[in-house]
Amino acid sequence: MPPAETIQNVLWTTSLALQIVLIVILFHRRNHRAYPFFTAYIALGVAQSMILALVYRWWGFTAFRSFQVAWLSQSLVLAARASAVAELCRKVLGIYRGIWALAIRLLAVIALIVVVYACYVSSWRWKVTVLEADRATELAIASIIVVLLAFSRYYRVPITTTDRLIAIGLCIYSSSYVINNSVDVKIPQEYYSYWNLLIEAVYITSLAIWTKAFWSSALEKVEQPRLVEPSLYQELSPAINLRLRMLNEQLLAFWRTKVPHL
Amino acid sequence: MTLGLLSFVLLVAGLLIILYWSLRRPADDTFPETVHTIGAEPLLRHAVYFSQVRQSFSDDDFHFLASRGSGKLASRVRGERRRVALEYLRALQEDFRNLMRVARVLAALSPAVVAQQESERFWLAVHFECRYQMTRAILIARGFPLGHLHRMTQMIGTLGARLEAAMVGLSEQAARAVDLASTVNRGGGDLS
Numbered sequence: 125m126p127p128a129e130t131i132q133n134v135l136w137t138t139s140l141a142l143q144i145v146l147i148v149i150l151f152h153r154r155n156h157r158a159y160p161f162f163t164a165y166i167a168l169g170v171a172q173s174m175i176l177a178l179v180y181r182w183w184g185f186t187a188f189r190s191f192q193v194a195w196l197s198q199s200l201v202l203a204a205r206a207s208a209v210a211e212l213c214r215k216v217l218g219i220y221r222g223i224w225a226l227a228i229r230l231l232a233v234i235a236l237i238v239v240v241y242a243c244y245v246s247s248w249r250w251k252v253t254v255l256e257a258d259r260a261t262e263l264a265i266a267s268i269i270v271v272l273l274a275f276s277r278y279y280r281v282p283i284t285t286t287d288r289l290i291a292i293g294l295c296i297y298s299s300s301y302v303i304n305n306s307v308d309v310k311i312p313q314e315y316y317s318y319w320n321l322l323i324e325a326v327y328i329t330s331l332a333i334w335t336k337a338f339w340s341s342a343l344e345k346v347e348q349p350r351l352v353e354p355s356l357y358q359e360l361s362p363a364i365n366l367r368l369r370m371l372n373e374q375l376l377a378f379w380r381t382k383v384p385h386l
Numbered sequence: 387m388t389l390g391l392l393s394f395v396l397l398v399a400g401l402l403i404i405l406y407w408s409l410r411r412p413a414d415d416t417f418p419e420t421v422h423t424i425g426a427e428p429l430l431r432h433a434v435y436f437s438q439v440r441q442s443f444s445d446d447d448f449h450f451l452a453s454r455g456s457g458k459l460a461s462r463v464r465g466e467r468r469r470v471a472l473e474y475l476r477a478l479q480e481d482f483r484n485l486m487r488v489a490r491v492l493a494a495l496s497p498a499v500v501a502q503q504e505s506e507r508f509w510l511a512v513h514f515e516c517r518y519q520m521t522r523a524i525l526i527a528r529g530f531p532l533g534h535l536h537r538m539t540q541m542i543g544t545l546g547a548r549l550e551a552a553m554v555g556l557s558e559q560a561a562r563a564v565d566l567a568s569t570v571n572r573g574g575g576d577l578s
Contacts (some may be wrong), residue, residue, distance in 0.1 A: 199429075222499035229501070245390040263397070270401045273408035279494045280487070288409070295405055299398045306394040312411045349495055357496035361503050364489045371482045375475070375517050 128317040132305040135324040136173070142331040143170045149338045161211040162290060165204035166334075172197040203263055209265050211288055213272050216283055219348060221359070223242070225276050234271055235264040259305040266298035289337035293330035300326040471525055479518050486511055 146166050150156045156163040177199055183190045186256075213231060217224045242260030269291050276283055283291075304323040311319050446569040493499045507572055 178520055220494050222496040223494055223504075226499055226501055226504060242394075245393060259394075259463070263394070266398070266401050270404045270408065274404055277408045279490050281494060292405070292409070295401070296547055300400060302394055302398050306391045351497045352492070352495050354496060354498050357492055357499060360492055361489065361496075361500065364485055364492070365507055366505055368482065368489070368507060368514075371478060371485070372510055372514050372517075375514060375521065 128321065131321055132317060132324065135321060135328060139324060139328050139331060140170065140173045142328060143173070144337060146331060146335050146338065149335065153338060154339050159208075159211065159290075160205065161207040164202070165208040168197075168201050168204045172201050189249060198258065202258065206261065206265060208290075209268055212294070213268065214285060216272060216276055216287055217281060219346065221280070221351065223275075223279055227272070230275070231268050231271060234267050238264040238267045239361070254325060255308070259302055262298040262301040262305070266295050266302065269295040271299070282346055284346060286337045286344065289333050293333040293337070296333075297326055298328040309364055468525060472522065475518060475522055475525070476532075482511075482514050 143166055147163070147170060150159070150163045150166065176194060179190050179193045192284055213227070214224075217227050239260045242256065242263050273283075273291055275281075304319070307319065308316075311382075451463050486507070493504060
């Protein structure tokens, strides 16, 4: 057996074991209630691993039926992943009704732009359509996570350690997947199996991060913020913007004016 | 490496950089539970001292000192003026950031926000930070071009007066709004 295949098997077994450990933790700590879509995503990952192991054993790695099963299961896992991301976004920003309404529009637009861009760059080669759709979705997921975290930082919205770690794990894996898929088609056949080890290693890293996220017995709770009346925002926000504009003008004056003797 | 692959690599690298930035704890890592804490400290602490800044930039003072004193004195005054200019910039930045923080907390705690105002504020912050960094770099490098100090002094004076008046108005507005919110809260009303 070539070394790449041995390492691949070791990594595959490790990731399956970690997925099972994570599922057990999620149910044991009753976190599946708080994170139903994330739990479904991990559970689908376990199911996919087991189904593919059987399919490859029966029909072989290169059979067309194996290919079909692999991509069908991948699309289901991807949909679950996207749902887990949506769940995370709602958990982080959902309680802040005003900025959540703003964020959801922003995230949708960004996801659309990223998907269109990914499709444009890949020129829609039909032979690798599934691969490219997969890449576009993963890129959109990574972008959404990053924008979500940036948005939360901008508005100083507190994020629990669990949510933060889930976001990091999802983003690292999606980013690596995009690079992996982009390089995949250009890599010579003899190095292909070695290249695939990388994404497996990244997935194990993400699983370890998620396991750490749910390891502690109790989840942190974000206090429900007491929202203010809408008129307060309507009254103060334009006034604050006006002052910000004036400060900007002040700096612009400093910038434009030529000052001697400095 | 093809253009497509390169663009994906750059895109992912950019995303990871923003991810790293987003995960870093901000310097003013505070999020008040209610909007009541907004009025707890003055919104603008420095921008109201424009008259003093104007005085420090006085052209007459500089010419007087340069003509009567030694070259060493003129050089010292020049150094002092640069220091004042840098302090003035830093103060403007601190005031700007204070206002931004208040605006963000207000937006986060509001049940409805206006996208146009939020985006305007975001771009104002981007412009301000860029200009601030450029101006500061030029001042530090002593490369500020020669010109008409008088014009700047006038501008600082005019804008300063407008800003001072505007800030008084804003503080009164904020105090009234927070009072109103407290009254409704005490009465058991649901503000959300």
